[in-house]
Amino acid sequence: MxxxxxxxxxxxxxxxxxxxxxxxxxxxxxxxxxxxxxxxxxxxPNKAVMAFGLVTITLCVAYIGYLHAQQDNKKDLYEAIDSEGSRQMRRKTSKWD
Structure with missing residues (x-):
């Protein structure tokens, strides 16, 4: 049995x-x-790899945001030459201001 x-x-x-x-x-x-x-x-799942990936993605997004902010700051500036021939960086202004 x-x-x-x-x-x-x-x-x-x-x-x-x-x-x-x-x-x-x-x-x-x-x-x-x-x-x-x-x-x-x-x-x-590997927690160390996930943490590394999260930090890397966060830094990439922050860098892209930084570049975007720098581009916005430069967009409002232009180089102006006055009557004496000197160059100056000026902010764009509206004729309505």
Whole structure:
């Protein structure tokens, strides 16, 4: 009796319990192509890489904002030459002011 095979429903329940141990799509049966195209679904999150990426993206956005602010400051200035021939940087003014 000890060498008798287990009933199929016990084997099926053991497999169900095994499936619950692997969360997400890592436990799903997929093709190699699907895993190659979507590696972010199967790789464990790495907090150090996420922190580095967040800092890098933040610095890039801040640099673009800085360049935009510098361009706005330069846009209102122009080089004016007075009657004596000296060059001066002046802010653009409206004739209505």
């Amino acid at each position: 000890s060498s008798a095979p287990q009933p199929p429903d016990l084997q099926h329940e053991a497999l169900k319990g095994k499936d619950y141990q692997i969360p997400g799509l890592r436990g799903a049966r997929t093709t190699t192509l699907f895993r190659a195209v979507n590696p972010e679904l199967f790789i464990k």
